[in-house]
Amino acid sequence: MSRTAKIFATVAVAGLAVSACGGNASGGADDSSSGGGTLVIGVDLPLQGASKDASEATVNAMQLYLDQTGSKAGKYKVKLKVYDDSTAAKGAWDDATCAKNAQDHVGNTEEVAVMGTYNSGCAQIIAPVLNQDPTGPMLMVSHANTNPGLTKAWDSGEPEKYFPSGKRSYARVIATDDYQGAAGAQFAAKDLSAKKCYILNDNQTYGQGVGKAFEEEAKKQGIKVLGNQAWDVKQPNYTALFTSIKSTNPDCVYLAGIFDNNGGQLVKDKVKVLGDNSKVKLIAPDGFSGYPEFDGLAQAQGAYITFAGLTATTLREDGGPGAKLLDAYKKKYGADPATSYALYGVEALQVIMQAIEKSDGTRKSITEQVFSGSGISIPADKSIVGKKLDISPKTGDVSVRDISVLQLKDKEEKFLKPWPVS
Template sequence: MNRRLKAVAALGAIALVAAGCASENETGGDSGGKTLIIGVDLPFQGASADTSEATYNAMQLYLDQIGGKAGNYTVKLQKYDDSTAAKGGWDDATCSKNATDHVNNADEVAVMGTYNSGCAKLQVGTLNQAPDGPLLMVSHANTNPGLTKAWEPGEPEKFFPSGTRSYARVITTDDYQGAAAAQFASKDLQVKKCFVLNDNQTYGQGVAKAFADEAAKQGIQVLANEAWDAKATNYTALMQKIKSAGADCVYLGGIYDNNGGQLVKDKVAVLGDNKGAVKLIGPDGFTGYEDFQKLPAGEGTYLTFAGLDASQLKSAGGKGSKLLADYAAKYGKEPASSYVLYGVQALQVILAAIEKSDGTRKGVNSQVFSGAGISISAADAVLGKDLKIDPATGDINVRDLSVLQMTSGAEKFVKPWPLP
């Protein structure tokens, strides 16, 4: 399913800016360091707006707590909205424009984001060819495998035309998430016939395929894997088709933004309660949405989250638990999505790269994708585990997955799911 930072450019470009105006790039601090920008590229409109705003706020809170510094550099965040009000979610043209804007912001040395894998796939190639780059992107929520490993034809090489990798993430990928959901459906729910739906987007197609492939291996009959029309006024006919096929399971591969509320309401109206004869299962693309949490028809839906959910992070103590408490104290409530802390974890990776670098785009990126890469100790990481970004791929060494269930209007943790 699915999240924006900014920073530096070449020293020559900074010198030109400083010569032309009162420089915001000079900190005047004890190190004489400069200010670097981390772009935060998220959908700040539509169904994901609350999660995006909370992610940005948590990142800013963390940055304020550490004094706004990474080594000798002052660091600032800059918002980039990759959504439109008309679409109510991320937008292809806006994502592409944002990529150009990131590149043209001379002080930007990294991007935290995006939330949606499809948006990332539109941006990474442009960022990879940035002047004085590549320009690093670290995502907290992109789960499509093809951004870092072989998946669709030409992936992931086509995203790195410079020949140097520049994309990393701190979350588990859909080849694991989809497979885990299918294993849970077979072993715990003991379903026999699943009808798989996808939202016809990059993320949804990928996680639906992973679920369907593993479901077949688990002995579940996959009745179909077909797309739902996000612009449909209702899905009654589709649900009648699923009912006629004899399904005891419906899997929703996609994001809630794509008319997921109507889809779930019609599922319950035709196929019955989600705790009944026909189970409803969704991926992380349906987590973190307050509208879905408030939807009566959503009750009983099983969800997978491609990481640790907030309840596990809170119970573990450490920096993640403290940050959640500080967030709640400042904003009066806890963040709706567990992806919020993963946004801060992605920020920690970028800050570590900046601290070790020479302050240039190339220097920041090379800290992640050469030598020993970036490691963060369990004592420092907000996820509370020893973390390492693989410099060969950009993937994280830790793979976690949580099974949740919508219960009384909230995502309740059910169990962790073992991953290979």
């Protein structure tokens, strides 16, 4: 086969090459038959726009973990190749770029698995392409995709349409939005005594999913759902939208979406028309977590945010591998990661590395380690999240389903309480 190199524009993140790039069809290790070689793990994240800080922190944390472990998974040397799935023009993840990255992952000869994506909509594009890789399927493990349909029945044709080969190849280390959306609604009802809530979604996969879950649980909790409406991300302002919402007299607004989609303007106009967040409570899912721009907004102070996992603050207090990595990260970079999802990026990396260690170094074998037998299990004393973590070989979902409730105060997302999920 031809090994002609393709050259693409790159930017630097923690000394790594970052691109939307690839090569040719891949089989696995450079020298797996003689006991070793170097394997590449692709990292697919939005590195431009509002998600830039969170994505860079995730890459940095993963590389720090590799440095600490000698970049070894069994007999194989491991390195990262970072792909940008966003565009400068959009300032967020981009459909066409995700589609291109999918082809490039499959085409890169040394790449054996993918860590990512951050956005569920991008994963929906990439997962079925990796699943049809003739040398695979190729494993994909996400640290942040929360849309339920990627692994279980949710919308029409899900999750089967992401696995056209008939074999599973996608897993994740985070709780899903059927839990997160429900937790947000339970918190609104039980802790905030909300009676009437209006839902705004960003009309994307993630936003629609978490909004649907919030709405269903809110009704069970006795909250009157006044509406579930999409906001137009291209609007210069939302005063007319919130003026129409004001007539319904809500005591709660739930923003089901990502901050990248003009969330700053949305929050400003919510406060301008409906009042501050002590008057009409503002609740958002983790699509608004980890954005310094959001945290710094005067109008965002007092907002509640759910996070589909444990926060860096909690993990540091609990001690263990997560706390040690956080301390090392802070020593190297001068601050904690911009997002708690950075640690889940490391957790996803742990899953991939265990699969590599148990495999023969080929894509097919690596994926089979996750989706056959007992699957992947990481003991609590090794797991970055400090809990025993199992990946179901039937679904690719994780056994640990933590939800944290945060409140934005003094420009910081402060841990408020854990929320039990069932």
